[in-house]
Amino acid sequence: KEEECNNLNDKVNQLNLQLFTRNEKIENLEKRVAEEEAKGNKEKGLKKTIEKYQEISSQKDSKIEELETNYEQIKMKYDNFEKEKEKMRGQLEGLVKKLKKKKVEKTNLMEELKSKQTKITQLTTKMAELSSEVGVSQTSKELMEKNAEEKENKLK
Numbered sequence: 001k002e003e004e005c006n007n008l009n010d011k012v013n014q015l016n017l018q019l020f021t022r023n024e025k026i027e028n029l030e031k032r033v034a035e036e037e038a039k040g041n042k043e044k045g046l047k048k049t050i051e052k053y054q055e056i057s058s059q060k061d062s063k064i065e066e067l068e069t070n071y072e073q074i075k076m077k078y079d080n081f082e083k084e085k086e087k088m089r090g091q092l093e094g095l096v097k098k099l100k101k102k103k104v105e106k107t108n109l110m111e112e113l114k115s116k117q118t119k120i121t122q123l124t125t126k127m128a129e130l131s132s133e134v135g136v137s138q139t140s141k142e143l144m145e146k147n148a149e150e151k152e153n154k155l156k
Contacts (some may be wrong), residue, residue: 117152124148 128145 120148120152 124145127148131144
């Protein structure tokens with residue numbers, strides 16, 4: 001009986017050892033499962049993070065395209081403005097040349113007018129002298145001088 005008891009004890013010990021080994025294996029498997037789940041969660045988290053970054057990157061790309069388009073439009077407007085400015089500068093220079101030409105013409109006309117006024121004055125004086133020689137009365141002479149002065153003043 002003792003031998004049977006020892007045999008049974010050995011079997012119980014063997015079974016306990018097997019049970020302990022199985023429990024260890026189960027714990028190891030559970031650890032592995034937990035690690036794989038954690039790894040899977042990390043991968044899911046990384047995938048979501050990557051998706052967010054891709055979305056943000058896509059938004060930035062479209063914003064960059066929009067800014068480039070805006071830049072091109074502004075550049076075109078600026079170039080058109082510069083062309084228009086140059087055109088207007090040319091027109092202004094043309095007007096300035098015309099104005100200078102008109103000033104010269106005016107100066108020439110003023111000189112011509114002065115010359116004619118001087119001639120009128122000389123002629124009036126000569127006429128007055130001739131009138132006095134011919135014997136025209138002093139009153140007529142004064143009237144002629146007065147008319148000459150009025151004409152001279154009107155020309156000014």
